[in-house]
Amino acid sequence: MLRTITVGSCVSIQGTLVGNLPDGRISVLVGDKIFSGKPISTINK
Template identity: 60%
Template sequence: MLRTISVGSCVSIQGLLVAQMSDGKIAVKVDEKTFVGYPVNRAKAS
């Protein structure tokens, strides 16, 4: 499943969900790299 995370104050990364951490962060994989950050809230359709 594709997920978007926020890394720092202005960088967002979208990749495949790898893991969910106990502190609320998630890990996503992009090509050969794995990034960890806080998930971006999903927008609701109006």
């Protein structure tokens, strides 16, 4: 599943969900690197 996270105040990264961290952040895989950040909430209509 693709997820988008924010890293810092203005950088967004989209990648494959790897896992959830205890502090509420999630990890995503982009290529061969894993990034962790706050998930961008989705809007359900």
